[in-house]
Amino acid sequence: MTDGSETKRLPHVARWGRRLAAMTWKEVLQLSRDLPLLLFLLYSFSIAVFVSGVGITMQLRNANLLVHDADHSQSSRELIHRFQAPYFHFSGEISDARQALRELDRGRAMLLLDIPPRFHEALVSGERTAVQLLVDTSNAPQGFSAAGYSVRIAGAFGAQIGLASIGLSGNAKQSLPIIESAHRVWFNPNQDETWFQSMSNVLRMITLFGVLLPAAALVREKERGTIEQLLVSPLSPFQIMFSKILAMAGIILIATCLAVYGVLQPVFHVPMKGADGLFFALTALHIFTTAGLGLVAATVARNQAQVGMMTLFLVGPMMLLSGITSPFESMPEWVQTVMTFSPLKYYIDVTYGVMLKGAGLDVLWKPAGAMLFLGGTLFLFGMWRFRRQFE
Amino acid sequence: MKLRVIRTMALKEWKETTRDRPFLLLAFLLPVLWLTVFGYGLVLDVENIPFAVVDRDHSAMSREYIYRFIQSRYFSFRGYAADEHALDRLLTETKIRAALVVPERFEEQLAAGEPVAVQTLLDGTFPLHTDIAKGYVIAINQAFTEERLIDYIRRYRGLTYEQASRIVRPLAVEVRYLYNEEVRSAWSMVPGLLMFTMMLASSLLTALGVVREKETGSIYNIYSSTVSRAEFLSGKLLPYVAISMINVCVLWLMAVTMFHVPFKGSFLFFFSASILFILCTTGIGLLISLLVQTQMAALIITMVVAMIPTILFSGLLVPVASLSQGAQVQAHLLPAMYYTNIVRGSFLKGVGADVLWSDLLALALFAAAMSAVTYQLFSKRPKT
Numbered sequence: 001m002t003d004g005s006e007t008k009r010l011p012h013v014a015r016w017g018r019r020l021a022a023m024t025w026k027e028v029l030q031l032s033r034d035l036p037l038l039l040f041l042l043y044s045f046s047i048a049v050f051v052s053g054v055g056i057t058m059q060l061r062n063a064n065l066l067v068h069d070a071d072h073s074q075s076s077r078e079l080i081h082r083f084q085a086p087y088f089h090f091s092g093e094i095s096d097a098r099q100a101l102r103e104l105d106r107g108r109a110m111l112l113l114d115i116p117p118r119f120h121e122a123l124v125s126g127e128r129t130a131v132q133l134l135v136d137t138s139n140a141p142q143g144f145s146a147a148g149y150s151v152r153i154a155g156a157f158g159a160q161i162g163l164a165s166i167g168l169s170g171n172a173k174q175s176l177p178i179i180e181s182a183h184r185v186w187f188n189p190n191q192d193e194t195w196f197q198s199m200s201n202v203l204r205m206i207t208l209f210g211v212l213l214p215a216a217a218l219v220r221e222k223e224r225g226t227i228e229q230l231l232v233s234p235l236s237p238f239q240i241m242f243s244k245i246l247a248m249a250g251i252i253l254i255a256t257c258l259a260v261y262g263v264l265q266p267v268f269h270v271p272m273k274g275a276d277g278l279f280f281a282l283t284a285l286h287i288f289t290t291a292g293l294g295l296v297a298a299t300v301a302r303n304q305a306q307v308g309m310m311t312l313f314l315v316g317p318m319m320l321l322s323g324i325t326s327p328f329e330s331m332p333e334w335v336q337t338v339m340t341f342s343p344l345k346y347y348i349d350v351t352y353g354v355m356l357k358g359a360g361l362d363v364l365w366k367p368a369g370a371m372l373f374l375g376g377t378l379f380l381f382g383m384w385r386f387r388r389q390f391e
Numbered sequence: 392m393k394l395r396v397i398r399t400m401a402l403k404e405w406k407e408t409t410r411d412r413p414f415l416l417l418a419f420l421l422p423v424l425w426l427t428v429f430g431y432g433l434v435l436d437v438e439n440i441p442f443a444v445v446d447r448d449h450s451a452m453s454r455e456y457i458y459r460f461i462q463s464r465y466f467s468f469r470g471y472a473a474d475e476h477a478l479d480r481l482l483t484e485t486k487i488r489a490a491l492v493v494p495e496r497f498e499e500q501l502a503a504g505e506p507v508a509v510q511t512l513l514d515g516t517f518p519l520h521t522d523i524a525k526g527y528v529i530a531i532n533q534a535f536t537e538e539r540l541i542d543y544i545r546r547y548r549g550l551t552y553e554q555a556s557r558i559v560r561p562l563a564v565e566v567r568y569l570y571n572e573e574v575r576s577a578w579s580m581v582p583g584l585l586m587f588t589m590m591l592a593s594s595l596l597t598a599l600g601v602v603r604e605k606e607t608g609s610i611y612n613i614y615s616s617t618v619s620r621a622e623f624l625s626g627k628l629l630p631y632v633a634i635s636m637i638n639v640c641v642l643w644l645m646a647v648t649m650f651h652v653p654f655k656g657s658f659l660f661f662f663s664a665s666i667l668f669i670l671c672t673t674g675i676g677l678l679i680s681l682l683v684q685t686q687m688a689a690l691i692i693t694m695v696v697a698m699i700p701t702i703l704f705s706g707l708l709v710p711v712a713s714l715s716q717g718a719q720v721q722a723h724l725l726p727a728m729y730y731t732n733i734v735r736g737s738f739l740k741g742v743g744a745d746v747l748w749s750d751l752l753a754l755a756l757f758a759a760a761m762s763a764v765t766y767q768l769f770s771k772r773p774k775t
Contacts, residue, residue, distance in 0.1 A: 034687070036682060036688050037685070037687065037688035037691060037692070040688070048695075048699065051717065051718065054718070055703070055704070055714055055715045055721070056709055056714060056715075056718060057713060057714075058708065059518065060713070061713035063713070064712060102746075105736075105740055106746050110710070110712075126561065127561075128561055128562075128563065129561065129562060130562070131563075131564055132565045132567065133565065133566045133567065135566060135569060136569055137574050138571055138579055138739045139710055140571055140574050140576050140579040141436060141576065141579075142709075142710055143568065144574050145523065147566050148526055148530065149526070150564060150566070152530060154563075155533060155560070156533070157562060158562030159540070159560065159561075162557070165558065166544070166558055168544075175506065176504060176543070177504045177506070177507075177539040177543050178506040178539070179456075179507055179509055179535055180508040180532075181509060181511060181529050182509065182510045182511065183511045183525055183528070184510065184511070185514075185515040186512060186515055187514060187515045188515030188518065188521075191515055191518045191521055191522065193518040195518075196518050196519075204698075205695070208694060208698070212687075212690060212691050212694065213687075216687035216690055220687060302413070304603075304686040304687065304690060305411065305414050306413050306414050308694075309417035309418065311690075312591060312694065313424070316425060316591065316698075317425075317429070319698065319702065320702070321428075325702060326434060329440060329441060329488070330437055330438035330439050331432065332431070335432040338432075349485060352516040353483075356515075359483055
């Protein structure tokens with residue numbers, strides 16, 4: 001019995017499936033023989049996730065504060081003392097205001113607190129007084145945030161001294177009409193930024209690889225001409241395209257497993273409040289959607305250089321505007337509209353929803369449906385273009 | 392090294408690039424489109440935080456208090472909720488990111504001069520936004536408290552409004568914003584984005600340079616020719632450096648004319664620093680191109696190497712001072728951070744080589760190191 005006759009006896013569906021499996025295996029083999037790429041994939045889903053988790057906080061941290069204290073009194077010292085870690089980092093006193101400006105120019109300090117002479121005297125005698133604060137706003141959000149903290153610190157300090165002067169104290173259990181802010185933070189009670197940063201880096205990696213790997217795999221066949229061989233083989237265009245998605249999605253899913261069970265959970269203790277299965281099913285859907293995007297780009301491009309520029313063009317805005325690097329709700333209307341086409345936007349809701357909020361499909365059916373619709377449309381469009389190019 | 396040979400090599404590379412029309416178009420279009428999209432679209436200020444309220448007091452004062460939040464541009468009111476269970480669901484479904492629970496006897500207690508605790512529920516999935524939202528809540532509470540205190544002191548001590556407010560608010564902070572006086576996001580973002588765009592676009596341009604020849608086999612023409620290693624590599628780099636420099640000038644023009652970012656520094660200094668930076672980024676692309684065997688690997692590695700650290704460790708979003716030790720080391724190893732300092736310094740601070748010489752030196756060292764490493768790695772007699 002030869003292999004050929006055996007294949008003939010198989011029912012149609014099984015033969016179709018075997019061809020798809022063979023093509024998928026070919027893609028896996030081809031990728032696994034690219035050692036630098038494989039090593040890099042491993043690095044991106046392990047060490048890179050770890051570094052971004054421990055390394056970055058976007059919250060105001062260690063803003064370097066210089067002080068020019070012309071008073072040197074008890075009050076001025078107490079005020080300076082209130083600018084504390086982790087928000088501020090006291091980087092010394094300076095005697096000359098002009099020298100302080102140079103330090104700001106150099107970027108060695110972010111803030112300069114200038115306390116006037118007679119500061120203490122004015123405060124205790126019930127006069128109004130003011131301190132000056134110079135803020136480097138070449139990084140606007142950070143500077144603005146630092147100024148906000150400073151104003152709050154000085155306000156609380158002033159109110160305490162003022163009230164004490166008439167025999168009232170804000171600290172003691174004395175009765176004063178004060179609104180106390182009681183915060184309860186949900187889903188991440190300690191506001192642990194390592195969770196957020198490490199998770200969002202995994203999202204970035206999945207998206208980047210999800211677009212680029214299948215796109216490059218398809219264009220490579222076009223560029224080298226091996227696509228002609230595939231087209232004369234008994235494979236349908238669907239099988240050629242879908243096998244690439246299957247192979248790449250499988251590899252990225254394994255890498256995601258590594259990131260979740262190898263870094264996120266054991267190292268950073270990121271919870272998985274929802275179902276693991278749901279998370280990976282929706283991750284697969286996300287990869288399918290981004291791969292659809294990549295395949296459309298691949299049908300437009302003629303060589304890998306073009307596809308590289310094209311994916312960069314698509315992925316860049318997705319990374320910065322979908323809501324992991326910048327707050328989605330404060331984006332301009334048109335950006336929010338354009339970003340309804342970004343699969344990453346929905347996947348962000350899904351990931352944080354399943355992992356941190358324990359949401360199920362009953363809550364997440366909307367983003368999941370959007371991803372399915374987007375992925376399906378992109379894939380069909382890519383198929384249509386692919387067929388038209390070669391038939 | 393013969394200049395004539397370099398010119399020929401560069402010309403060959405230039406023709407190859409310019410004859411690939413879509414690629415050439417993208418090479419020039421990508422930076423321009425990116426700066427337009429990000430410059431107008433990337434907003435980092437946290438605003439319009441969707442929130443809901445449970446008002447258990449239903450008094451005039453609780454309504455006045457809640458109104459402070461409703462009219463603030465930082466919050467976007469999504470309606471009243473019946474109880475905390477309803478808030479629970481709204482938070483899980485991400486319909487709201489914050490919620491306010493005003494307790495019973497809110498007005499009564501404040502009028503009697505007793506403290507009241509107002510509960511705020513915050514969605515902690517985005518810690519930075521949570522932190523900022525918390526700050527807004529505290530600021531609104533502080534302002535409202537001050538008014539209640541002034542009121543209270545006036546009534547019980549018989550003081551005028553002026554006297555009472557001097558007691559509650561004796562200390563003012565005069566804030567002066569330097570370099571970006573109106574704290575415009577665009578002014579600090581656009582120079583940063585110029586760096587981001589050049590870092591990615593120019594390294595990707597060169598990333599395929601050598602590996603493409605390896606994959607198609609045309610590199611054997613080079614191996615068997617009289618072209619030396621240095622001539623080959625400089626010929627490869629030149630066209631892409633030229634394209635990138637044109638892009639820098641276009642982006643600079645866009646920043647100044649479209650986004651009205653002031654350029655306070657010296658153009659000559661900025662231009663020469665940009666050349667050094669371009670040499671670094673194209674060098675990174677070329678290095679990756681030499682190390683890998685397939686274009687696919689070159690594309691992906693360049694994108695990950697160029698994109699992720701540039702978003703995270705360059706000072707674009709997070710100042711390097713607030714990174715952890717390990718991340719700071721990584722920031723110092725890459726050219727993006729130095730160029731960010733130079734771009735922001737040249738645009739907003741108006742400082743030049745006297746202040747930024749160390750960044751310039753770092754870029755020069757990096758560029759030199761890149762050329763040395765690529766020269767060492769490229770061999771006309773490959774082992775495989």
